[in-house]
Amino acid sequence: MKFFIDTADVKEIREANELGLVDGVTTNPSLIAKSGRRFEEVIKEITEIVDGPISAEVISLEHDGMIAEATELAKIHPNIVIKLPMTPEGLKATKTLHKRGIKTNVTLIFTPMQALLAAKAGATYVSPFVGRLDDISQDGMGIIQEIRTIFDNYGMDAEIIVASIRNPIHVLDSALIGADICTIPYSVMLQLAKHPLTDAGIKKFLEDWEKVPK
Ligand code: E4P
Numbered sequence: 421m422k423f424f425i426d427t428a429d430v431k432e433i434r435e436a437n438e439l440g441l442v443d444g445v446t447t448n449p450s451l452i453a454k455s456g457r458r459f460e461e462v463i464k465e466i467t468e469i470v471d472g473p474i475s476a477e478v479i480s481l482e483h484d485g486m487i488a489e490a491t492e493l494a495k496i497h498p499n500i501v502i503k504l505p506m507t508p509e510g511l512k513a514t515k516t517l518h519k520r521g522i523k524t525n526v527t528l529i530f531t532p533m534q535a536l537l538a539a540k541a542g543a544t545y546v547s548p549f550v551g552r553l554d555d556i557s558q559d560g561m562g563i564i565q566e567i568r569t570i571f572d573n574y575g576m577d578a579e580i581i582v583a584s585i586r587n588p589i590h591v592l593d594s595a596l597i598g599a600d601i602c603t604i605p606y607s608v609m610l611q612l613a614k615h616p617l618t619d620a621g622i623k624k625f626l627e628d629w630e631k632v633p634k
Contacts, residue, residue, distance in 0.1 A: 421595045424473070424581065424603040428455040430465050432606040437469055439609070444472035446547070446583065446603040448503065448527070449479065460496065467497035475525045475545075477503035478513075486513040494522050501525045501544060506534045511541040518542025525581065532566040539571065539578035545601070551584035560584070561593045568597050588612050 422443040425436045428451040436442045445466050452459050463476045474497070478489040486509065490502040501523040504510040514524045518541070525545040526538035530553060535546045548567060550560030567580055579600035585591060588611050594602045604612075 421599060422601040423609070424475075424601055425609070426451070426583065426585065426603040426605050428452045428457075428462050428466070429606070430455075430462065430469065433466060433469050436606050436609055439613075441609055442470055442472065444474065444501075444601070444603075445470050446475040446503070446525070446581065448477050460493075463493070463500070464496055467499055470499075472499060473501045473523065473525075473545075474499050475501045475503040475527075477527065481505070481507070481509060483509050483512045483516065486510065487516055490517055490522060503527050503547075506530075506538060511537060514538065514541040514543050518544075527583070530563070532563050532570055535563075535567040535578075535580070536570055536576075539576040543578045545579050545581050547581045547583040547603070549584035550582055550590055551586040553584075554586070561590065561597070564594060564599055565597050568599065 423441050424444040424446050425433055425442050426446050428447040433445060455462050466474050476493045478486045480486045480489055486504060493502060494500050502517055503525045504513050506526050506528045510526060514526055517524050523544040525547055526543040527547045529535050529546055529548040535548060538546045548563050553560035564582055581601040581603050582594040582599045583603050585602055585604050585608055591602050591612060
């Protein structure tokens, strides 16, 4: 399973990349706003750090505006993936970009049928949001299982990016289901590396090392 990092914070991206954990990056308008930097500037800097797919989201709600934004974003670097909302206009733009050979990530997916529609329109990636479903007492991981089954039933090419990840269990469940990618906040990546017995083991080894004659 590939790991994307879900942030526009270049410091976090550099650190996670040094750990060998970053196969790609996803951003969204909220994450860009949190970075406090200009959109194109931060996306360009990310392309200089990570050699993998980097999702940059359009703001327009109509096909022509989405295509105009996508065309400019795609010029930044060949690794740019255009993130589009899961709407009829977003699907239309996905189809247009697919025909032009530009990769897309259809975002804000909350049902398996939305994922199927995005895949049929030619999306490279679909992004179902598990955390936001859990937040409203719906089964986020349940739709990942359903999307996996549907895509396997019909040999769909689109890759499933599990998005809106909140904790290590989301990542574990995604791997067990066979999702292609998890896009993970840096804090959750660090949580995945932690175990109290690892820490206790290191402490004990260092204490015992002090007893070794020098
Ligand atoms: C990634 O593509 C999504 O935009 C992101 O995972 C959403 O996460 P959130 O629900 O924590 O905002």
